[in-house]
Amino acid sequence: MKHITTPISDxxxxxxxxxxxxxxxxxxxxxxxxxxxxMIETFIRKTRPPQGDDMQVYEELxxxxxGSIIYHCGPVVTGMDTGEYKIIAAGPTTSIRxxxxxxxxxxxxxxxxxxxxxxMGAKTLxxxxxxxxxxxxxxxxxxxxxxxxxxxxxxxxxxxxxxxxAIWLIEVKDFPVVxxxxxxxxxxxxxxxxxxxxxLDDLLKKPF
Amino acid sequence: xWYFPLIGSKINACLxxxxxxxxxxxxxxxxxxxxxxxxxxxxxxxESIEKEAPGSxxxxxxxxxxxxxxxxxxxxxxxxxxxxxxxxxxxxxxxxSTIQLRRQxxxxxxxxxxxxxxxxxxxxxxxxxxxxxxxxxxxxPYIHFEETExxxxxxxxxxxxxxxxxxxxQYSLPDNSLGAGRDLAGVRKVVLDAVQKAQGLGCxxxxxxVSIGGDRGSSYIKSKEVLFSEMGTRNxxxxxxxxxxxxxxxxxxxxxxxxxxxxxxxxxxTKITGLSRLPASxxxxxxxxxxxYRRRKMTVKGNETIYD
Numbered sequence: 001m002k003h004i005t006t007p008i009s010d011x012x013x014x015x016x017x018x019x020x021x022x023x024x025x026x027x028x029x030x031x032x033x034x035x036x037x038x039m040i041e042t043f044i045r046k047t048r049p050p051q052g053d054d055m056q057v058y059e060e061l062x063x064x065x066x067g068s069i070i071y072h073c074g075p076v077v078t079g080m081d082t083g084e085y086k087i088i089a090a091g092p093t094t095s096i097r098x099x100x101x102x103x104x105x106x107x108x109x110x111x112x113x114x115x116x117x118x119x120m121g122a123k124t125l126x127x128x129x130x131x132x133x134x135x136x137x138x139x140x141x142x143x144x145x146x147x148x149x150x151x152x153x154x155x156x157x158x159x160x161x162x163x164x165x166a167i168w169l170i171e172v173k174d175f176p177v178v179x180x181x182x183x184x185x186x187x188x189x190x191x192x193x194x195x196x197x198x199x200l201d202d203l204l205k206k207p208f
Numbered sequence: 209x210w211y212f213p214l215i216g217s218k219i220n221a222c223l224x225x226x227x228x229x230x231x232x233x234x235x236x237x238x239x240x241x242x243x244x245x246x247x248x249x250x251x252x253x254x255e256s257i258e259k260e261a262p263g264s265x266x267x268x269x270x271x272x273x274x275x276x277x278x279x280x281x282x283x284x285x286x287x288x289x290x291x292x293x294x295x296x297x298x299x300x301x302x303x304x305s306t307i308q309l310r311r312q313x314x315x316x317x318x319x320x321x322x323x324x325x326x327x328x329x330x331x332x333x334x335x336x337x338x339x340x341x342x343x344x345x346x347x348x349p350y351i352h353f354e355e356t357e358x359x360x361x362x363x364x365x366x367x368x369x370x371x372x373x374x375x376x377x378q379y380s381l382p383d384n385s386l387g388a389g390r391d392l393a394g395v396r397k398v399v400l401d402a403v404q405k406a407q408g409l410g411c412x413x414x415x416x417x418v419s420i421g422g423d424r425g426s427s428y429i430k431s432k433e434v435l436f437s438e439m440g441t442r443n444x445x446x447x448x449x450x451x452x453x454x455x456x457x458x459x460x461x462x463x464x465x466x467x468x469x470x471x472x473x474x475x476x477x478t479k480i481t482g483l484s485r486l487p488a489s490x491x492x493x494x495x496x497x498x499x500x501y502r503r504r505k506m507t508v509k510g511n512e513t514i515y516d
Contacts (some may be wrong), residue, residue, distance in 0.1 A: 019265070034336070076289050076327045088324060089280075089289040094371040094409050118371070118409035118468060139269050140371065140411035140467055141500040143289040145276035162338025163328050164289075176272070178265050178469070192470050193407060196462040200404040203458055204386060208393035 003174070007067030008112040013132045016179050018186040022136065023174040027154070028069040028115070029061070032093055034165035035158065036101040044108050057157045057167070064169065065109035069136070072098065072116035074164025076143070077153075085153040087170065089143035092117040095135070103127025119180055119189030128183050135181035137188075149175040230309070233506060233513045234316035234363065239325045240515055241365045241504040242291050244281045248439040249415075249476075249501045253277070256413060256466075256473040266471025273466070273499060284325070288411075288500040291326040292367035294342065294349035295432065299362040306353045313363075317342045317349050361508040364436055372410035372498035376431070377402040378424060381490040390490040392451055395420055395480075396458075402494040403459040403475060408468015411498035413476045415439070416455065419493045422483035431495040434479040436503060443480055452478045466499075 004012060006026035016022070031039070041048040043058055050058070076089035095102075095116030102114060102124045112133050114120070117140035128134055138146060154169040161167075180188040253273060260267035280287040296313055300306065318341045320326045330344030331337065342349065356362075379398040381390045386401055388394035399418055406414065419430035442449035455478040465471025476499070485491065505516040 021265075021268070074289060074327065076286050076291070076324055078324045088283075089286040089327070091289050093290065094374065096409060117411070118407065137467065137469075139272045139276075140408075141288040141369075141498060142272050142276040143287060144280040144283060144285040145272060147285070147289075148279070162331060162340070165338070178268075180469075188470070189407065189468060192464060192468055195470075196404050196407070196464050199462045200400055203400055203461065204397055208396065 006069055006112075008069075009067070010112075010132055013112055013134055013183050016134050016182055017184070018179055018182050018188050020179040022177050022179060024069065024113075024115075024136065024177060025173050025175070026068075027064065027169065027171050028071050028175075029064050030071045030073045030075065030166075030168040030170065032072050032074055032165055033097055034161040035167050036098045036105060038158070038161075039105055039108075040101045044104050060157070061167070062109060065111050067110060067112055069113040069115060070105070070111050071170075072114065073168075075147070075168060077163055077168075080163065085156065085168075087147050087150045087153055087168070090147040090150055090170075091141050091143035092138040092146075094118045094140075095120050099124060103130075106131045106133050115175075115177055119187065125181055125185065125187050125190075128181055129185055132183035134179050134183055136177035137180040138175070138177050146175065149173055229312060230508065230513075231312045231315045231319070233508070234313055235319050235323070235325075237363060237365055237504060237506045237515065238294070238316060238320040239284055239323070241367055241502050242286045242320075242325045243284045244504070245277050245287055245500065246503060246516070249499075250277055252439050252476045253413070253499060256476065259472045260466070261471075264471060265467075265469040266465040266473065269466040269469060270473070286325065286327065287502060288369055288498075289327060290369040290371065291329060292369040292502070293329075293373065294326070295366040295368060296349060296351040297354065297364040297366075297433075297436065298351060299354050299356045299364075301356060301359050301361060304361060309353070310351055313349065313351055314343055359509065362505060363508075364505045365503065366432070366436065367502040368432070369411070369498055369500065372414060372496045375402075375406035375410040376428070376493070376495045377405065378428065378494070379492045381492060392447065395492050396451060396455060398492050399455050399478075399494055400458060400462075402496070403464070404462055406496055407464055408466075410496040411500065412464055412468060413466055413473045413499050415476050415497040415501055416459070416478040417495035417497065418455075418478065418480040419495075420480065420482045420491075421485035421489075422491060422493075423486070423489065424491060426483060427491040427493040428495065430481050430483055431493040434481045435495065435497050435501075437479060439477050445482075448480045448482070452480050455480075
């Protein structure tokens with residue numbers, strides 16, 4: 001098990017290979033469907049003019065994301081009425097929905113890692129090689145367990161996206177992940193997909 | 209009220225039922241469903257650990273899953289942060305008011321969200337607005353009412369996460385690309401295809417609900433209903449029972465494994481059901497249930513409420 005704390009250097013990222021178990025610590029930022037679409041449209045492709053606090057949040061995100069990690073997660077949060085937020089369930093959501101956006105977001109903000117589940121596709125894998133960055137796989141559904149590694153909620157942006165879709169700034173200690181896509185073109189997901197497809201083809205040929 | 213003496217006790221029981229507010233009991237049902245995995249599912253998951261190689265990512269995933277199950281139960285916190293689509297099946301005796309039951313279920317859902325047993329999960333699809341309380345229009349939560357002959361009220365609840373719902377599939381047979389014709393041989397082919405396409409995205413190891421026939425709507429609904437039954441129970445039709453077992457076995461040959469890490473445990477169980485179809489249509493619907501297979505039941509008999 002490797003221990004890595006954010007911000008992460010390019011050298012550290014290049015050392016990581018598919019199959020490595022890692023315990024992550026430090027600051028990370030949750031962002032999922034609404035946040036990715038918003039970032040791409042407002043700041044990267046600029047197809048939508050900034051509104052409300054967009055530019056302020058953008059300036060903060062530039063600092064927070066640099067060298068850090070995006071976590072695909074829509075947590076369950078207590079203390080919504082008092083503002084004393086506590087995250088009680090925080091497993092990963094399926095990452096592939098961010099495939100159209102992820103590589104561009106990583107490159108734009110110099111994001112060094114993405115945590116999620118289910119893996120991502122060719123465009124993100126290329127993004128991992130170029131940025132460089134890695135894809136960390138967390139255990140899907142292990143929400144209570146993973147929430148225990150969240151030591152502090154530092155704040156939240158874009159609560160109007162709804163609690164699951166908001167951008168939560170969290171600090172974690174020893175958040176367990178496995179590298180399933182590295183910065184050298186390796187993807188465990190592509191390997192398993194190909195191998196299972198071959199077995200499927202054989203199964204389809206079998207008589208009933 | 210001349211008829212009271214004729215069937216007195218029955219009517220009185222009904223009136224009592226009308227008066228009874230089950231909101232708190234339903235909040236408790238939601239708490240249990242969200243935080244405590246049913247024992248039959250937990251048992252299957254535990255058994256599968258031994259099938260995975262020591263030190264493998266697959267085994268590590270299953271061990272973490274077991275720790276999470278225990279922690280969620282001990283702390284009444286959601287097993288998964290995606291507390292899913294709430295699907296209620298209410299079997300009510302003659303005389304109960306479904307208007308009142310619906311009101312109570314909705315009030316319970318709001319309360320359970322306040323108590324953080326549920327994540328606010330209802331998003332208006334047109335305006336992208338999260339309602340914040342898990343109530344959205346008339347259809348969220350989803351409630352199905354069924355009048356029954358007995359005197360017990362049974363409320364079943366399933367919480368189905370979005371990740372696994374997204375990998376569900378519907379096929380219209382024949383499917384030329386898979387060489388799947390309109391028979392059980394064709395059904396087998398498309399179900400295996402659905403498992404391969406799902407990879408680890410639906411939080412494998414999964415449980416498959418398969419429905420053959422119906423129209424597109426009824427077929428999908430049945431493929432979820434079948435998931436209310438216990439793990440390991442087989443269809444009464446020996447042909448379907450055999451196919452259920454074969455599909456679980458063959459799905460596991462694909463080596464997708466827990467979380468798609470690679471491994472022996474991809475599917476824990478398969479449930480198949482059949483529906484009448486039109487001569488023109490032959491649908492096969494596959495609902496994929498993640499390992500966090502949350503379904504619980506409460507039974508109300510007289511003044512007593514029993515949870516499974």
